[in-house]
Amino acid sequence: xxxxxxxxxxxxxxxxxxxxxxxxxxxxxxxxxxxxxxxxxxxxxxxxxxxxxxxxxxxxxxxxxxxxxxxxxxxxxxxxxxxxxxxxxxxxxxxxxxxxxxxxxxxxxxxxxxxxxxxxxxxxxxxxxxxxxxxxxxxxxxxxxxxxxxxxxxxxxxxxxxxxxxxxxxxxxxxxxxxxxxxxxxxxxxxxxxxxxxxxxxxxxxxxxxxxxxxxxxxxxxxxxxxxxxxxxxxxxxxxxxxxxxxxxxxxxxxxxxxxxxxxxxxxxxxxxxxxxxxxxxxxxxxxxxxxxxxxx
Numbered sequence: 269x270x271x272x273x274x275x276x277x278x279x280x281x282x283x284x285x286x287x288x289x290x291x292x293x294x295x296x297x298x299x300x301x302x303x304x305x306x307x308x309x310x311x312x313x314x315x316x317x318x319x320x321x322x323x324x325x326x327x328x329x330x331x332x333x334x335x336x337x338x339x340x341x342x343x344x345x346x347x348x349x350x351x352x353x354x355x356x357x358x359x360x361x362x363x364x365x366x367x368x369x370x371x372x373x374x375x376x377x378x379x380x381x382x383x384x385x386x387x388x389x390x391x392x393x394x395x396x397x398x399x400x401x402x403x404x405x406x407x408x409x410x411x412x413x414x415x416x417x418x419x420x421x422x423x424x425x426x427x428x429x430x431x432x433x434x435x436x437x438x439x440x441x442x443x444x445x446x447x448x449x450x451x452x453x454x455x456x457x458x459x460x461x462x463x464x465x466x467x468x469x470x471x472x473x474x475x476x477x478x479x480x481x482x483x484x485x486x487x488x489x490x491x492x493x494x495x496x497x498x499x500x501x502x503x504x505x506x507x508x509x510x511x512x513x514x515x516x517x518x519x520x521x522x523x524x525x526x527x528x529x530x531x532x533x534x535x536x537x538x539x540x541x542x543x544x545x546x547x548x549x550x551x552x553x554x555x556x557x558x559x560x561x562x563x564x565x
Contacts, residue, residue, distance in 0.1 A: 282340060286333070310477035310503050311494035313389050317480055320385045324378060331374065389479075392416070392459040392493045416459040416493075417530075419452060423464070423471030423484040423507065426514040428452075432534060437463045437489070446537040451521040455530035456499040464490045469512065475505030475522050483509060499526045
């Protein structure tokens with residue numbers, strides 16, 4: 269074997285490894301299956317979060333390849349050899365100024381891009397659906413045309429409760445608003461504003477395909493929104509804050525239907541709840557008349 273054959277083979281291996289790393293970073297979304305990037309198939313704000321994440325990821329990947337490539341090159345190029353000690357380099361002012369300015373420029377670019385993207389992540393667009401259940405209020409966030417659906421999300425150990433209606437934060441029980449547990453039902457093409465609270469400990473509402481995590485803190489009210497462009501989806505989520513022994517079972521589902529189906533579901537849910545309440549009232553009256561209901565119950 270020639271003396272220079274071994275270093276040449278090492279260079280080939282390093283080049284192949286570098287190409288594999290770059291190829292993995294450039295895989296299409298379907299192939300990577302959201303392994304590196306966030307899920308973004310649901311809401312518009314989730315899509316904007318995903319696009320911002322990708323910009324930061326690709327810039328970081330380029331910086332990583334350059335830095336690690338320079339490190340590997342230096343290890344090979346300036347390593348000790350038989351009869352020759354390793355090269356000793358004690359600084360390069362131009363190089364140090366160059367990479368400091370480059371890092372500062374990258375931070376400026378990321379800052380500008382982030383602030384350009386933030387409004388589309390925080391502020392909902394106009395609802396394109398037109399239906400009688402759409403309401404308007406001053407509750408934040410609010411779309412430009414004020415058309416939205418408000419759902420109050422209440423976390424408790426260990427389940428999510430959803431109340432539907434513009435007054436769900438203040439008069440959910442008095443107004444006898446429809447509600448559901450674990451599975452939220454929402455209309456497509458509509459800004460859905462979530463009013464998030466907790467009755468006991470800190471929880472965190474998170475359905476990855478519909479946006480970022482939002483904490484549910486006792487005594488405070490937090491907000492988020494999403495807008496799903498198409499009906500027929502079922503999105504899975506999870507409480508993202510360790511909230512007790514049964515935390516792993518505190519899952520969340522969001523079912524997206526058409527606006528007409530949503531209106532029908534609201535009416536049916538209200539009828540079912542009214543029927544259940546009537547049955548409870550009849551049972552209480554029967555137990556009271558037969559003396560089986562303790563006083564004060």
